[in-house]
Amino acid sequence: xxxxxxxxxxxxxxxxxxxxxxxxxxxxxxxxxxxxxxxxxxxxxxxxxxxxxxxxxxxxxxxxxxxxxxxxxxxxxxxxxxxxxxxxxxxxxxxxxxxxxxxxxxxxxxxxxxxxxxxxxxxxxxxxxxxxxxxxxxxxxxxxxxxxxxxxxxxxxxxxxxxxxxxxxxxxxxxxxxxxxxxxxxxxxxxxxxxxxxxxxxxxxxxxxxxxxxxxxxxxxxxxxxxxxxxxxxxxxxxxxxxxxxxxx
Amino acid sequence: xxxxxxxxxxxxxxxxxxxxxxxxxxxxxxxxxxxxxxxxxxxxxxxxxxxxxxxxxxxxxxxxxxxxxxxxxxxxxxxxxxxxxxxxxxxxxxxxxxxxxxxxxxxxxxxxxxxxxxxxxxxxxxxxxxxxxxxxxxxxxxxxxxxxxxxxxxxxxxxxxxxxxxxxxxxxxxxxxxxxxxxxxxxxxxxxxxxxxxxxxxxxxxxxxxxxxxxxxxxxxxxxxxxxxxxxxxxxxxxxxxxxxxxxx
Numbered sequence: 001x002x003x004x005x006x007x008x009x010x011x012x013x014x015x016x017x018x019x020x021x022x023x024x025x026x027x028x029x030x031x032x033x034x035x036x037x038x039x040x041x042x043x044x045x046x047x048x049x050x051x052x053x054x055x056x057x058x059x060x061x062x063x064x065x066x067x068x069x070x071x072x073x074x075x076x077x078x079x080x081x082x083x084x085x086x087x088x089x090x091x092x093x094x095x096x097x098x099x100x101x102x103x104x105x106x107x108x109x110x111x112x113x114x115x116x117x118x119x120x121x122x123x124x125x126x127x128x129x130x131x132x133x134x135x136x137x138x139x140x141x142x143x144x145x146x147x148x149x150x151x152x153x154x155x156x157x158x159x160x161x162x163x164x165x166x167x168x169x170x171x172x173x174x175x176x177x178x179x180x181x182x183x184x185x186x187x188x189x190x191x192x193x194x195x196x197x198x199x200x201x202x203x204x205x206x207x208x209x210x211x212x213x214x215x216x217x218x219x220x221x222x223x224x225x226x227x228x229x230x231x232x233x234x235x236x237x238x239x240x241x242x243x244x245x246x247x248x249x
Numbered sequence: 250x251x252x253x254x255x256x257x258x259x260x261x262x263x264x265x266x267x268x269x270x271x272x273x274x275x276x277x278x279x280x281x282x283x284x285x286x287x288x289x290x291x292x293x294x295x296x297x298x299x300x301x302x303x304x305x306x307x308x309x310x311x312x313x314x315x316x317x318x319x320x321x322x323x324x325x326x327x328x329x330x331x332x333x334x335x336x337x338x339x340x341x342x343x344x345x346x347x348x349x350x351x352x353x354x355x356x357x358x359x360x361x362x363x364x365x366x367x368x369x370x371x372x373x374x375x376x377x378x379x380x381x382x383x384x385x386x387x388x389x390x391x392x393x394x395x396x397x398x399x400x401x402x403x404x405x406x407x408x409x410x411x412x413x414x415x416x417x418x419x420x421x422x423x424x425x426x427x428x429x430x431x432x433x434x435x436x437x438x439x440x441x442x443x444x445x446x447x448x449x450x451x452x453x454x455x456x457x458x459x460x461x462x463x464x465x466x467x468x469x470x471x472x473x474x475x476x477x478x479x480x481x482x483x484x485x486x487x488x489x490x491x492x493x494x495x496x497x498x
Contacts, residue, residue: 001313001373002252002373002374002375002376003251003375003376004375004376004379007250034380035383060321062321064250067379071338072338073382073407074378074379074381074382074406074407075382076382076383087321089320089321113362113363113364114362114398115377117359117377117380118362123376124252124376125251125375125376126252126253126323127251127252127283127367127373127374128364128366128367130251130316130323131283131366132323133322133323133324133325134284134324157323158323
């Protein structure tokens with residue numbers, strides 16, 4: 001009722017959830033920050049087995065964990081059990097198309113609010129994302145880019161952002177707002193293996209526009225390079241092809 | 250799934266929802282700000298008649314309106330119909346007890362974030378309220394007081410705040426965060442009838458602590474005077490008794 005929960009969106013490929021251990025770890029960490037008891041991995045895997053027995057081998061899996069049934073009002077309800085919800089949706093065909101041509105971004109008018117207590121968590125209070133996603137109707141737009149009130153780049157509506165410049169990667173700090181995704185975390189690890197330094201820092205919009213390459217990440221798209229934002233275009237991949245191959249592997 | 254909706258909490262007394270017209274107007278205004286189609290008053294009244302036929306004559310009514318079923322992801326789902334949800338809960342006996350002795354407040358550590366696009370709306374993204382309500386377990390505490398990041402008083406966890414000083418009322422601006430409740434709106438109207446000026450303004454915590462009287466409002470409590478916040482106590486009502494009688498009338 002109050003968006004009082006956390007969730008994950010997961011790529012199921014050949015009947016197996018990709019990056020499962022990383023998703024379980026992030027779900028547990030997010031649940032802990034909201035003081036929601038995390039069911040054991042065995043419980044999730046039993047649910048998952050039951051769901052995947054009747055879905056296509058490639059699909060999108062969503063896991064939701066809420067604080068569970070409560071009484072009216074905001075106060076804690078005592079010993080209520082958290083609620084688990086698992087759903088499967090068709091695999092979106094446009095992901096590979098956009099990966100091949102590069103993503104077209106809309107710069108959102110909505111500015112993200114700052115709440116350090118919730119920053120980084122993939123929680124269910126997502127009205128900002130819903131309002132941002134309502135800003136464009138143009139079907140050639142693939143994603144919206146979100147700034148905070150100070151004009152700093154934070155994330156896409158459903159993705160994290162990286163920029164490549166001077167042989168290094170830069171990605172926004174997510175300690176004031178935004179969601180820290182699993183693909184972002186894995187990409188940071190892969191970049192370290194390649195000795196490609198990743199700076200988690202403030203990135204202003206003009207710095208993004210001056211980047212040699214801009215990339216979006218999430219668990220479904222893995223990496224999309226950005227081809228267009230307003231009048232700025234990026235015509236050829238620089239590091240995104242190699243990073244996408246490694247992240248997909 | 251994303252807290253993508255609005256709601257009202259209403260006192261049903263002698264089988265009738267109090268301040269019904271004001272609640273319908275506020276629900277419509279909030280829904281419009283989120284671009285959720287508002288069902289007609291006739292539709293709500295039909296639902297209400299059906300619900301109240303099986304509830305006690307005095308209870309708490311909650312109305313919820315969400316954007317309705319959608320596809321996975323944040324994007325608009327097209328022509329989906331909004332979902333209406335009505336629930337009744339028992340009337341809380343402590344309301345009159347606290348009204349008689351004055352409310353004891355906890356000063357919340359959590360600071361409200363600023364989002365002008367959502368400020369004032371009673372929407373379902375209420376994780377901040379849930380986390381704030383988890384801050385105290387002391388059963389002698391009746392309500393939590395919430396500040397913004399700059400230390401300005403905004404509201405209670407489930408109520409609005411007024412202070413009385415120098416023959417005038419002051420209540421926080423709600424254009425950056427907070428919920429603008431129906432009881433607040435009605436109290437502002439009553440004060441105007443009494444030639445008691447109401448200033449909607451920034452109120453810092455020290456100004457609240459120096460007030461001659463502090464009051465909380467919502468549709469269930471109507472008005473609670475505050476008797477205690479930390480070490481500060483207020484021992485006798487100044488204007489709250491008269492305002493509560495008028496608001497209840």
